[in-house]
Amino acid sequence: MAAPRPVAGPVALPVVHSWIANRPVEGRAGQRPAVNPATGAAFARVSLLDAAQAGSALAAARAAFPAWRAAPFRARARVLLEAREVVVQRAEEIARLVEQEQGKPAAEAHLVEVFPALEALKHLAVHAEELLKDEPVEAQVVLFAHKDCRLRYEPYGVVLVVTPWNYPFGVSLCGVAAALAxxxxxxxxxxxxxxVVGLRIAEVFRAAGIPDGVLSVLSIDDALAPALVEDARLDKIVFTGSPATGRKVMASAAKNLTPVVLELGGKDPAVVCRDADLDRAARGIVWGAFVNAGQTCASVERVYVEEEVAEPFLARVVEETRKLRVGDPAAGEVEMGPLTLERQRTIVEEHVADAVAKGARVLTGGAARTGPGWFYPPTVLAGVDHTMRVMRCCPSCRCRRWRRRSGWPTTPSTA
Structure with a gap:
């Protein structure tokens, strides 16, 4: 009788750490799983910094600032161009990591994450010095007519960049690169x-030769984030995310009068007029609506269509939408992966249910599939009005709404 085979134990997941002053630092505040949204399973764990460790990153940035500020533009440009070369060499690896952690297919990650990052690094390296040079200013006040006036750009100091989950590589790297330049x-x-994607940016710049302390990338518990934003050692905050969180960031930053840049969500409409090329408009709007599974601040979230072309346009949109292949990007060729977070799918479901209860019609999609992952089908609703949450709230979702207009630009009637 053959001996029984030993039962394999659970596979230990790799643990990823924050980067402070070009060194990985294991967090002392526990760990958080990194989850693949296509399967709902963890593929890694991320250690979380405690308050003292996060504060050490600010101290390192403060200490590194004088030398980096004094560095000539060509020295900063050299780091950006080296970072660009690192991204080129690791492009497929980065795209696959975005696919695994955020959910967009790798081909799409190349298009909307990697390529924009490469363009930003090159643009800043080539043009930052010209963009930030002193600008002569003509005096507008008689008392200053004899003065030599100029507008001079100076770096702020330590900049906190807080970035979202929908474009974790492209948005993060571009924000970092602009501040560094x-x-x-x-x-x-x-x-x-x-x-995990965000922490990979630290590795990119370390390989590019960035000096110690000039860039740190932190993973912290959500409860620690307000204290970080309120830290008096920050000279500026750049935040990209939801309006609700943006308000909190602005309120916290106000305690120290820390200047902020907020890039928040939107509710972006498209308008289709009677003389539009309907085939082209349908293809463009479907792409603009469902790229990144609709999780884009500037995606097409609602469409207003003139009455006389509404029906043929809607037919084209539904046809194009039904062509989209949805599934695990790692399992085969798909155009659309899952939503990044389970709570995002719940929001989508709530918005669709609210619209249907108030009279909207589901032309395609409209119900989440069973099985693992945070999938929701690309959905088209018609017969919507502005009493519905789906027309007023930004869910970062893959559900698009259509209203027809009777005689543009008069008051719209519901389709």
Missing amino acids: AGNTVVLKPAPATA
Whole structure:
């Protein structure tokens, strides 16, 4: 009788750490799983920094600022161009990591994450010095007519960059690169849901030869984030995310009068007029609506169509939408992966249910499939009005709404 085979134990997941002053630092505040949204399973764990460790990143950035500020533009440009070369060499690896942690297919990650990052690095390296040079200013006040006036750009100091989960590589790297090009030191806090992608940016710049302390990338518990934003050692905050969180960031930053840049969500409409090329409009709007599974601040979230072309246009949109292949990007060729977070799918479901209860018609999609992952089908609703949450709230979802207009630009009637 053959001896029984030993039962394999659970596979230990790799643990990823924050980067402070070009060194990985194991967090002392526990760990958080990194989850693949296509399967719902963890593929890694991320250690979380405690308050003292996060504070050490700010101290490192403060200490590194004088030398980085004094560095000539060509020295900063050299780091950006080296980072660009690292991204080129690791492009497929980065795209696959985005696919695994955020959910968009790798081909799409190349298009909307990697390529924009490469363009930003090159643009900043080539043009930052010209963009930030002194500008002569003509005096507008008689008392200053004899003065030599100019507008001079100076770096702020330590910049906190807080970035979202929907474009975890492209948005994060572009924000970091812009601050670095201007002579600031940077602390990046990526979104918890896509922390592994964000931490990879530290590795890119370390390989590019960035000096110690100029860039740190932190993974922290959500409860620690307000204290980080309120830290008096910050000279500027750049936040990309939801309006609700943006309000909290602004309120916290106000305690120290820390200047902020907020790039928040939107509710972007498209308008289709009677003389539009309907085939082209349908293809463009479907792409603009469902790229990144609709999780884009500038995606097409609602469409207003003139009455006389509404029906043929809707038919084309439904046809194009039904062509989209949805599934696990790692399992085969798909155009659309899952939503990044389970709570995002819940929001989508609530918005669709609210619209249907108030009279909207589901032309395609409209119900989540069973099985693992946070999938929701691309959905088209008609017969909507502005009493519905789906027409007023930004869910970062893959559900698009259509209203017809009777005689543009008069008051719209419901389709």
